[in-house]
Amino acid sequence: MAMTATAGHAHADPHHIGVVIEHPGPAPKRIVTAYGFWIFLLSDIVMFSCFFAAYAVLSGQTAGGPKGSEIFEQRNVAIETVCLLLSSFTCGMASIAADVRNRFWFYLGMSVTCVLGLIFLAIEFREFADLVARGYGPSRSAFVTAFFSLVGCHGLHVSAGVLWLLTMMAQVFAKGFRADVLRRMMCFALFWHALDIIWVGVFSVVYLLGSGA
Amino acid sequence: MSDQSHIGHDLAPGEEEQHSVGTRIVGYVVGLGLALLLTATSFFIAGTDLVWQPSIPVALIVLAIAQMGVHLVFFLHITTGPDNTNNVLALAFGLLVVFLVVGGTVWIMAHLNANMPPMDQIMMRQ
Numbered sequence: 583m584a585m586t587a588t589a590g591h592a593h594a595d596p597h598h599i600g601v602v603i604e605h606p607g608p609a610p611k612r613i614v615t616a617y618g619f620w621i622f623l624l625s626d627i628v629m630f631s632c633f634f635a636a637y638a639v640l641s642g643q644t645a646g647g648p649k650g651s652e653i654f655e656q657r658n659v660a661i662e663t664v665c666l667l668l669s670s671f672t673c674g675m676a677s678i679a680a681d682v683r684n685r686f687w688f689y690l691g692m693s694v695t696c697v698l699g700l701i702f703l704a705i706e707f708r709e710f711a712d713l714v715a716r717g718y719g720p721s722r723s724a725f726v727t728a729f730f731s732l733v734g735c736h737g738l739h740v741s742a743g744v745l746w747l748l749t750m751m752a753q754v755f756a757k758g759f760r761a762d763v764l765r766r767m768m769c770f771a772l773f774w775h776a777l778d779i780i781w782v783g784v785f786s787v788v789y790l791l792g793s794g795a
Numbered sequence: 796m797s798d799q800s801h802i803g804h805d806l807a808p809g810e811e812e813q814h815s816v817g818t819r820i821v822g823y824v825v826g827l828g829l830a831l832l833l834t835a836t837s838f839f840i841a842g843t844d845l846v847w848q849p850s851i852p853v854a855l856i857v858l859a860i861a862q863m864g865v866h867l868v869f870f871l872h873i874t875t876g877p878d879n880t881n882n883v884l885a886l887a888f889g890l891l892v893v894f895l896v897v898g899g900t901v902w903i904m905a906h907l908n909a910n911m912p913p914m915d916q917i918m919m920r921q
Contacts, residue, residue, distance in 0.1 A: 613878060616882075617881050617882060620882050620885060620886075624886065624888075625889075627889055628889060631892070631893040631897050632896055634897055635900035635901065636900075638900070638901050639904045656841070660838055663838075664831075664834075667830050667831060671824075671826075674819075674823040674870060675823065678816055678823075772871060775866060775870040775871050776871070779866045779867070779871075782834075782859050782862045782866065783863070785834075785837075786837060786856065786859035787856075787859070790837055790838065790841040790855050791841075791855055
């Protein structure tokens with residue numbers, strides 16, 4: 583009995599900060615789900631780091647094609663960045679609304695998030711289409727290949743995020759704020775915020791460092 | 796013992812039902828404000844002549860890392876709380892892999908030419 587109490591104590595107070603929280607059993611499902619999804623997000627970030635490494639190595643290999651400073655438009659990138667930042671905020675508002683089960687603010691937050699995500703995708707698609715039309719498609723040089731892979735991979739993630747967002751709205755519409763739907767909503771919010779973190783790396787490394795070089 | 800009240804603030808990502816709605820909204824507003832401020836600074840620094848030019852890439856990278864930290868704390872709710880220990884450890888391991896991949900690649904590829912014998916020597920050996 584005494585041993586169990588000691589073991590429980592050591593487990594409940596890993597940092598020895600004196601605050602003992604009794605854990606009667608396994609962690610709540612919500613925490614376990616968030617942990618698992620967090621592991622997935624980290625593996626996604628590791629995958630992106632490979633694209634970043636490839637871009638860093640290949641950014642000078644223009645093969646007589648365009649340099650970064652010739653094809654990047656900072657104004658568009660600034661608009662894209664503001665869109666994603668605001669969408670992260672509205673996504674947070676939507677997840678708060680979901681937790682307090684307020685349908686109106688949930689739908690409003692998710693709709694605004696969706697519109698901002700679509701504006702981001704539209705600007706990015708126009709940029710890509712413009713580059714291809716000028717003959718600077720992914721096959722022009724190693725630099726544009728790395729550029730299209732990295733930025734395009736982030737764009738694909740945002741597209742998947744928008745589809746997931748619409749799915750979440752449909753699920754809340756059809757099933758209401760059930761516990762499993764709320765867990766999915768939490769994972770979606772984590773996904774959307776993680777995409778924003780990737781985008782911080784993209785606009786800093788690709789667009790701002792690239793246009794200076 | 797005296798700070799039993801702060802337990803409610805140490806929760807895993809997404810696990811924050813004990814917060815009031817107002818507190819949570821303020822958290823997101825502060826995060827958005829800091830993120831916008833750091834973004835604006837990045838875009839300003841990238842195009843300005845006011846600072847010493849060679850310092851700009853370092854400044855941009857530092858600002859980017861700072862903004863990633865802001866996102867992690869205010870949007871993904873990574874904290875130092877007991878519930879978050881697993882998440883922080885996973886994050887630390889993820890960062891290790893990211894730094895090994897990016898740092899290792901850039902380091903090796905930047906020194907590849909210098910450490911290779913000249914092309915004619917390679918040819919002669921065959």
